[in-house]
Amino acid sequence: MSVEIDTRPIWLLIFLKAVRPLFFLLMGLAFLYAVQMPTPEGLTIGGQRAIAIFFVCLILWVTNVVPLAITSLFAIVLVPLLGVLTQKDTYSLFGNEAVFFILGAFILAGAIMHSGLSNRIALNIMDRFGGSPRKLLLSIFLLAAVLSFFMSEHAVAAMLFPIVLEISKSLGLKPGKSNYGKLMFFALAWGCVIGGVGTFLGGARVPLAIGILKETTGASIEFLDYTIAVFPLVIIMMLVGYMLLTRFFPIDITGVESARQVLAKRLKGLGKMTYSEYCVGAVLGLTILAWIFFGRRFGLATIALSSVVMLFMLRLVRWKDIEEYVNWGIILMYGGAIILGTALDKSGAASWLVNGAIGKWATSPWTVFAIFSLLSIFLTEAMSNAAVIAILLPVSIGMAENLSMDPSIVTYSIAVPAGLAFMFPMSTPANAIAVSSNYITVKDMVKGGFIMCITAWLVFNLVAAYWWPLIGMGYSK
């Protein structure tokens, strides 16, 4: 095992070691105080305890001192322990549809990746449409976005990364210096981020948000309705992204011949399309159709899980192949977030909290929408998008009810911006993967990402104000 000796001053090492226990001690004391203090006016005892749990989880989710999933488990333990919800209610919330939808989506994405279908689609598209530097760039950008409509954006970024890296190397692009190198990796990261908000499948955050919405209000959002609502945002952001990138980093190469050779070689290596690729593709196609046409009737999770069962019945995948694609941590995290959200709502803590915190400014549905979408888009730069939803959504739903707003609109105001993380590598794995190429620096990402963030927030608010009324959606119930 390789050994590294930390030669920093010993007092600093002791201090750093002491920070963690000290942090937990202080947090524990603050938690005890929050639970024991006299209940504020307008709040129930259950609400007071739910808020205490919420703040503990908020701190742990933001600081990431323990894994996100473990914070969720902590919430699951504390909620029944402090009597906010009964044990039976708490654990039954884990059986939420969203949790099983996410599980199904993980397995479906795993099957596509394992079969090699996603890789083949990516290579074919780049090979067919990437005839010039501009076209190759566009095909990477669009491909990342379109694939992220159907599978997790993280998985898309991870899948495309080696291909894009090989292309950059074959073109002789110098890391950190070449504009075209930067462009390709930005196209990869931003394509995934923008495409990821296009459907339920780009990330698990939308299903999580819908899970919380359903548990607290009984309302829901359908697969197709969601996509129609956000599609203009996706299109506009793709255009803005492309313009911004090519303006910031003008294309500095003239030909892509060597890249085409790489793609051709990789494609050749894949051989002809296999039976399992055809079948997995067909199952996925059927699943998407079923979500669109029968989602309301049968439920998204039921459809996803039926497809999973079909995959195994047809022997297209084995459990061993799929296991590595299923992120159990995320599933635990989502279960906990739903429980916490419900606890805040059922105890009346959510509306009490929002009224106290931003009640003065949030006087109209429009300002509520603008404030929450802004909070969401900036918080997601610094923390996990699922954590943003877990923190903001329960309180925003509480506020929506006070202002007679449609709770599903508030859900959009948080779930969509929570996916639009452009600024930092730690904001989302797609950014981290792009920066790891060394073609993009963190400074590059912050500069371009900040403009994208502001633009995305403005566009999102404009889409809500002008597009949604046209499709029958409005701020109020």
Place this chain on the structure above:
Amino acid sequence: MKKNYLNNPGSLKIDLMLRGIRIDDPLVKAWACGTSGVDILLPQNTLVNIPCREEFTKGSPYTIKKRDGNYLITDGAEEVPVSLVPRPEFYNRKTTTGVPFTSIAVVHGSYTVITPSPRCDFFNRSIECKYCAGNFDVKGSSNVTYTVEEVIETVEAVLKEKASEIIYLSIGFSESDDGGISFLKPYLTAIKKHFNCLVAVEALPPKQNHWIDETYAIGADSVLYNLEIFDPELFEIICPGRASLIGRKRYMESLEYAAKIFPNGTVASHLIVGLEPPGSTCMGIDYLTGIGVVPILPIYRPTSSRALRIEPLNAEIILPVYKHLYHAVKKSGVNMNWVRDISMVTTPIEVKTLAGDGASKTTLVENFYKTKIGIKAAWGLSTLRRKLRVKGSKDPSDSKH
């Protein structure tokens, strides 16, 4: 005028090591029989191993006598009370595999030296150090290597009897990049796993620094890369193996790097007094203290077949070197409390009594580190420091029994 060293334990230790002692008392003779010298406790708890069998000791003015049941050392004119360090009881016993404990371990005051494989490949290439006492199975003919279990049994016997507090693992040269640390690793980790004691390692400088990191990480509390001779030319002549296969430069680099990794005062190097001019030894002292290393000064014991000693050599000539040692260590801020109370060599703290200007008073800290709690505290601090500093490796004391 004849100098009298009897009233200062520091100078007496040096003079005794230089000139040896004559033993008439049959009891003491029996005690010293078969060992390299006789371990005596001088006033102020100054421990010394005095040569008594070599030819040169016959001319020593010092003799040891017994009067009214007490021992004293006299130079014929004056005398000073001393006590014999009792022979450890475990010396009479064997391991369960039948190896006499004396073959594995030798007690030298606060340190017990354990040599798991008493061989040095310099001998096989005829490039051994010219002064080498040959305690090593030079040609490796019998190829003895004690097992980890045998070494653990020995350490247990040492610690149970409280014969010393620090285990000193040593190894001769072998053709490897690591200076022998991979060979010592299972012994070191086993000792750390079973006992709460400090362990010093005497090895050859490894080729790459990461082995020094490894030495610290696996549990060594102190490390010694013994340069022995500071003068470059004499180093090549007297230590041909070290000079040609390791190089003086690598010794210095390793020591300098180790001083940054190990706690202050736990990296040491021997400079043998009597094999090079005193001025050269003083330069060596300055160099070593300048890089944060504790110089330890043994005195060369000539034998009839290996008369390498510079002449003339007497206490008057070498005492200034020891005074310089104390002042240089003090000035450089290197901690003197770790390396101390070793009968075979003279450590900086022991020559404090020579330094004058009030330095001879022992401080509270020095006394504390000699107490039972002090030893435990030293072990605890060393272990804590390792836990804080080592990344990517498990502390050996963590491993489950």
